[in-house]
Amino acid sequence: MLGVGSRYPLNGVTEQDVISFYDTYELPIERDVFIRGVLALRHQASIESRFRKLAKSSPEAPIGTELRIGTWIYTRLEIEVLYNAWTRGKMETLKNLSRLHRLLIVACIYAAITQGWDQAAMAGAAIDVMADLGRPTTNTTLSKPGNNTEAFKIDLNLHLWLLGVTVGVPFFAGAVLGLIITDPIARILRFGRRGAICVAGIFSFISVVGSASIHKWEHLLGFRILLGAGMAGKASIVPILLSETSPKNVRGILLVFWQLFVAFGLFAGSIANLSVYKLNTHASWRYMFVAACIPALLLLSLILFSPESPRWLLKESGATEGHGNIALRRQSLVRKAFLALLDLRGEPVPILVAGELYLLHTRLIEEQRRLEKDLPGIFPAPAPLNDADRPHIALIEHISWRSRVQLMFFKRGSTRRAHLAAAAVMISQQLCGVNLLAFLADTFFKYSIFHNSEHVSTGQKQVLLGSSVALMGVNFISTIGALFFIDRGNGRRTLLNWSFPCMAISLLGSALVLSGSHDKPSSGVIAGHYTFLVLFITAYSVGEGPAAFVVSAEVFPLVNRELGMSLAVFWNFLGAGILAVVAPALWKTLGQQGVLLLFVGTNLFAWFICNWLVPNTGNEDLEDVFEQLEVETGFLLQYTLSTLFRRVTKPLEWCLHLGSKSWTNCGYGRKLRSRRAEFLEHQNRNGSTRPTEEHRSEGLEMMEE
Known part of the structure; x- marks a missing residue:
């Protein structure tokens, strides 16, 4: 299953509804197979329950098993496909992904490696490229041959700011350009998810090759802006594509691949930086840039041969812009969605493909009708009255860009809460301080290891690059x-709740170690400082690093997913750009110890806002995440404060009772259940009720044998 479920959406669907859908879109599948596929998804709960009992009692299952729903009898091969899909564990699911699905994952992996390598290239080249382009940031570069004879008049403070701008401009550019062009490239130009990633890869390739060949700082700045557009495009679309094409039980694992291979790209790029510096110390920065084109070329060679997102194709079937027959275009896109599902599943019979296509279509109609309640009038034409409660035979409609922006900013509801959740977790990635190491690793270690020495020799430069390589390796490993925890119950929030306190403690330890060093740091101080940084990177890599993009890719409704993810990346890149620009000035003003203490505080703040605004996702289908976002923001704040108060007072009450009271029952205040359960009880007390899961599931027909 590609992240969809059938607990209740297909209740009430009739055989005539299915036939009408089939005839409307002229799908390339036998009609009887299509009907059996939809019926199987309608009765998934009862069929899956029976299959799981068979799996426990009979090692030869499903051999000899018969399946009949009404008058429809399923073939042996169809039963086998259904059995395998609904009884496999996570590892079996990963092993049995189709060939084209694996190709798509590999293409997304190369996109992530490109993202990390691009950042590593600038981190390694930053100091030397500024010096060679006539913008030195230290006095040592003034004595290099070929420098301006007026070198002593150079404003080093200005150049320090220019260094920050050079490192940060891709993120400022990416924040703005990604928000403006990502959605139009995918939708208006009809490039789709794959096409948008391809365009982003082209931008990345041109930018690194151009950066390696420039001779003026202004030209470097221009190519860095182009790089920003490419980075934002990949960061916005790749996690979405992975989430929309992944089976539900391994969705978190495959989404972690984005952050995992960004980390690998940083590691590989750092190794490349060290290698080329040893070969040619004078022009090494040019080779550092050009080496980053390798993963970009691999990405471009694969992405267009990968399957498109079926969800995106179905969503676009509601578009009414452009010329030509709208009905024919709608039919063509639905058929392409069917073929994309066929490629992704790669099964011998399309029984599940048929059911999933119909189910995805139904879920999209339901999603749009929920959003219509938040913003009435967003659809061009309302459904006929007799179809109001039957999304099975309705048509997908298009929601304008303006309406989607209104939903995210100005209308209370799940879409705005999704925006707040994504913004919180993305901004927190910058508040934790990890990008001080990722973007300006060379400068960072110069301050700590060599105590901001302005005379860094070639050997010391290699030590700096080697330190960066080691930390990026820790990041990757x-x-x-995170792969082992992200898909567990409450996995996303659990990782976040552990990650930020551990990062704060690590930075505090690092700052305290440095406080004992006044002049040149001793080997013990450097070792202690570096150990705490390793612990900091470990805490980030297991928690906030992967969770930020996993959560952001899941929380938005399908109709708003490109724009929502682009906006999430906007907040992430804006924070990264600001951090890159102000970091050199912060070091000069506060010193490295002061900067570390500052980020201890920002980590604690990030911990609080993520605890408050980020829902737990991962245990539900993508289309069901809205249920976690129904809890109002004000209620969430009260819930978070009550929970934190109980946690803080838990040790106090345990000590007052001298350990006689169990740790679980300690803590002042009422022991709270889940956020959603408490909110539903709060609504019931106030007379505002809503259908429960049990009510929704009424009417589910059992399988007939």
């Missing part, structure tokens, strides 16, 4: 740990 530690991110692997």
Whole structure:
């Protein structure tokens, strides 16, 4: 299953509804197979329950099993496909992904590596490129041959700011350009998810090759702006594409691949930086830039051969812009969605493909009708009255860009709460301070290891690059740990809740170690400082690093997903750009110890806002995430404060009772249930009720044998 479920959406669907849908879109599948596929999804709960009992009692299942729903009898091959899909564990699901699905994942991996390598290239080249382009940031570069004879008049403070601008401009540009062009490239130009990633890859390739060949700082700035557009495009679309094409039980794992291979790109780029610096110390920065084109070329060679997102194709079937017959275009896009599902599943019979296509279509109609309640009048034409409660035979409609912006900013509801959740977790990635190491690693270690020495020799430069390589390696290896926790119950929020306090403690330890060093730091101080930084990177890589993009890719409704993810990346890149610009000045003003203490505080603030605004996702289908976002923001604040108060007072009450009271029952205040359960009880007390899951599930027909 590609992240869709059938607990209640297909209740009430009739055989005639299915036939009408089939005839409308002239799908390339036998009609009887299509009907059996939809019926199987309608009765998934009862069929899956029976299959799981068979799996426990009979090692040869489903051999000899018969399946009949009404008058429809399923073939042996169809039963086998359904059985395998609904009884596999996570590892079996990953092993049995189709060939084209694996190709798509590999293409997304190369996109992530490109993202990380681009950042590593600038981190390694930053100091030397500024010096060679006539913008030195230290006095050591003034004595280099070929420098301006007026070198002593150079304003080093200005150049320090220009260094920050050079490092930060891709993020400022990406924040703005990604928000403006990502949605139009995918929708208006009809490039789709794959096409948008391809355009982003082209931008990245041109920018790094151009950066390696420039001779003026202004030209470097121009190519860095182009790089920003490419980075924002990949960061906005790749996680969405992975989330929309992944089976539900491994969705978190595959989404972690984005952050995992961004970390690998940083690691590989750092190794490349060290290697080329040893080959040619004078022009090494040019080779650092050009090496980053390798993963971009691999990305471009694969992405257009990968399947498109079926969800995107179905959503676009409601578009009414452009010339030609709208009905024919709608039919063509629905058929393409069917073929994309066929490629992704790669099964011998399309029984599940048929059911999933119909189910996805139904869920999209339901989603749009929920949004219409938040913003009445967003659809061009309302459904006929007799179809008001039957999304099975309705048509998908298009929601304008303006309406989607209104939903995210100005209308209370799940879409705005999704925006707040994504903004919180993305901004927190910058508040934690990890990008001080990712963007300006060379400068960072110069301050700590060599105590801001202005005379860094070639050997010392290699030590700086080697330190960066080691930390990026820790980043990559530690991110692997997130694969084992991200899809567990409350996995996303659990990782976030552990990550920020651990990062704060690590930075505090690092700052305290540095406080014992007044002049040149001793080997013990450097070792202690570096150890705490390793612990900091580990805490980030297991928690906030992967969780930020996983949560952001999941929380938005499908009709608003490109714009929502682009906006989430906007907040992330805006924070990264500001951090890159102000970091050199912060170091000069506060010193490295002061900067570390500052980020101890920002980590604690990030912990609070994520605890408050980020819902737990991962245990539900993509289309069901809205249920976690129904809890009002004000109620969430009260809930968060009550929960934190109980946690803080738990040790106090335990000590007052001298350990006689169990730790679980300690803590002042009422022990709270889940956020959603408490909110539903709050609504019931105030006389505002809503259908429960049990009510929704009424009417589910059992399988007939």
